[in-house]
Amino acid sequence: xxxxxxxxxxxxxxxxxxxxxxxxxxxxxxxxxxxxxxxxxxxxxxxxxxxxxxxxxxxxxxxxxxxxxxxxxxxxxxxxxxxxxxxxxxxxxxxxxxxxxxxxxxxxxxxxxxxxx
Amino acid sequence: xxxxxxxxxxxxxxxxxxxxxxxxxxxxxxxxxxxxxxxxxxxxxxxxxxxxxxxxxxxxxxxxxxxxxxxxxxxxxxxxxxxxxxxxxxxxxxxxxxxxxxxxxxxxxxxxxxxxxxxxxxxxxxxxxxxxxxxxxxxxxxxxxxxxxxxxxxxxxxxxxxxxxxxxxxxxxxxxxxxxxxxxxxxxxxxxxxxxxxxxxxxxxxxxxxxxxxxxxxxxxxxxxxxxxxxxxxxxxxxxxxxxxxxxxxxxxxxxxxxxxxxxxxxxxxxxxxxxxxxxxxxxxxxxxxxxxxxxxxxxxxxxxxxxxxxxxxxxxxxxxxxxxxxxxxxxxxxxxxxxxxxxxxxxxxxxxxxxxxxxxxxxxxxxxxxxxxxxxxxxxxxxxxxxxxxxxxxxxxxxxxxxxx
Numbered sequence: 001x002x003x004x005x006x007x008x009x010x011x012x013x014x015x016x017x018x019x020x021x022x023x024x025x026x027x028x029x030x031x032x033x034x035x036x037x038x039x040x041x042x043x044x045x046x047x048x049x050x051x052x053x054x055x056x057x058x059x060x061x062x063x064x065x066x067x068x069x070x071x072x073x074x075x076x077x078x079x080x081x082x083x084x085x086x087x088x089x090x091x092x093x094x095x096x097x098x099x100x101x102x103x104x105x106x107x108x109x110x111x112x113x114x115x116x117x
Numbered sequence: 118x119x120x121x122x123x124x125x126x127x128x129x130x131x132x133x134x135x136x137x138x139x140x141x142x143x144x145x146x147x148x149x150x151x152x153x154x155x156x157x158x159x160x161x162x163x164x165x166x167x168x169x170x171x172x173x174x175x176x177x178x179x180x181x182x183x184x185x186x187x188x189x190x191x192x193x194x195x196x197x198x199x200x201x202x203x204x205x206x207x208x209x210x211x212x213x214x215x216x217x218x219x220x221x222x223x224x225x226x227x228x229x230x231x232x233x234x235x236x237x238x239x240x241x242x243x244x245x246x247x248x249x250x251x252x253x254x255x256x257x258x259x260x261x262x263x264x265x266x267x268x269x270x271x272x273x274x275x276x277x278x279x280x281x282x283x284x285x286x287x288x289x290x291x292x293x294x295x296x297x298x299x300x301x302x303x304x305x306x307x308x309x310x311x312x313x314x315x316x317x318x319x320x321x322x323x324x325x326x327x328x329x330x331x332x333x334x335x336x337x338x339x340x341x342x343x344x345x346x347x348x349x350x351x352x353x354x355x356x357x358x359x360x361x362x363x364x365x366x367x368x369x370x371x372x373x374x375x376x377x378x379x380x381x382x383x384x385x386x387x388x389x390x391x392x393x394x395x396x397x398x399x400x401x402x403x404x405x406x407x408x409x410x411x412x413x414x415x416x417x418x419x420x421x422x423x424x425x426x427x428x429x430x431x432x433x434x435x436x437x438x439x440x441x442x443x444x445x446x447x448x449x450x451x452x453x454x455x456x457x458x459x460x461x462x463x464x465x466x467x468x469x470x471x472x473x474x475x476x477x478x479x480x481x482x483x484x485x486x487x488x489x490x491x492x493x494x495x496x497x498x499x500x501x502x503x504x505x506x507x508x509x510x511x512x513x514x515x516x517x518x519x520x521x522x523x
Contacts, residue, residue: 035199
């Protein structure tokens with residue numbers, strides 16, 4: 001078993017395109033998806049990203065923080081899941097019902113466990 | 118329900134979980150008064166409790182009060198609601214009840230407090246109801262509960278089913294407490310009949326939660342205890358009439374026995390033998406089974422029962438067992454032999470204030486026709502008997518002796 005970080009990226013405007021009813025359905029599907037992962041013991045944590053992201057950029061001790069510049073694309077949130085391998089993690093990502101509602105990219109990053117692989 | 122909420126808020130916040138349940142029930146009652154009781158009140162109640170929990174979670178005020186396992190999921194907008202849905206699912210509710218049983222019956226808590234806590238959190242008894250069941254003050258019960266909760270907080274008693282290595286030992290504590298609860302209801306020594314029968318019912322229900330749970334494999338003693346309780350509970354209603362008069366096993370109208378409960382008892386007794394293990398619960402259940410399977414008192418297989426008591430004595434030589442063995446002995450070898458047997462163990466100090474010792478001995482003397490000897494013994498028994506119904510039963514025997522002895 002290995003941990004995988006799933007980062008969801010969408011276009012910022014898409015949420016406003018959904019009607020209240022569509023949004024309701026979207027939430028319902030999302031909850032069911034998360035609930036299933038939880039019951040299977042595959043979900044370690046997950047959260048949407050709130051407004052107000054910042055970015056800290058630094059070099060050789062000079063650090064500056066900027067508002068996180070999201071032009072069109074935003075990070076919608078993350079999932080930390082446990083899976084047997086990258087294929088299962090990809091399958092988990094593909095199962096996310098968000099794809100039905102809005103154009104989304106999900107990055108699947110394997111996490112390096114202690115002591116390496 | 119308290120069990121589920123304890124999973125969310127942690128065992129150390131047991132009182133908080135209880136408050137949420139209390140709130141839910143109050144909300145339910147006021148709602149039901151307006152709109153009538155819904156089709157499935159318990160599902161309704163769970164939904165209210167879940168929403169209450171969700172509100173609390175959303176308010177975010179009590180973050181430090183969540184149990185460690187649940188904290189993480191309850192803090193994120195994506196996972197809080199699915200986490201609550203999951204925690205309130207049927208399987209989780211059952212698992213949580215099992216965890217709660219082990220938490221309530223932790224050896225660090227005194228048996229008295231264990232029972233009070235189990236009745237409060239698992240059986241939903243109010244403090245006045247528990248006080249009534251134990252014939253003690255509400256203040257007293259409250260103290261027991263406070264002490265128990267304190268122990269859970271300070272002792273950091275976890276909300277979990279013990280690990281394999283501890284399980285057997287911890288399960289035994291749990292079963293002992295459940296049996297104590299059952300006996301509290303069954304022993305007829307105190308309290309109101311209806312409340313007492315509820316105690317028996319609850320004891321059976323708690324044992325059933327354990328027997329139904331798939332996470333415990335070795336359940337031989339659980340089935341044995343269930344069988345024991347059910348085989349006795351089946352006879353509960355034949356033991357006393359509407360006026361509170363007690364009937365001995367001999368006098369009971371066997372058509373009043375609850376054969377549905379009895380059948381469950383027999384089934385569980387059979388399941389208990391699968392593991393090839395023997396405990397005092399097994400033996401006691403087998404003895405009850407012999408009593409239940411006899412068509413009438415006369416055809417009781419006393420020889421088999423005596424053999425079982427002999428076996429039980431090797432595990433447990435308490436006064437109750439010695440007395441019951443003597444009764445079986447009197448049926449097999451006659452009352453005279455039983456008197457000799459009883460007299461040989463009279464020295465045991467716990468016997469001196471035990472009314473059943475004198476009532477049993479007195480009854481033996483009636484059987485051997487030694488009415489004169491029986492009279493002072495029965496008088497002593499009447500003196501010691503705690504319950505009016507028992508006193509009047511003994512008085513009948515005494516009157517019989519006095520008449521015979523003229």
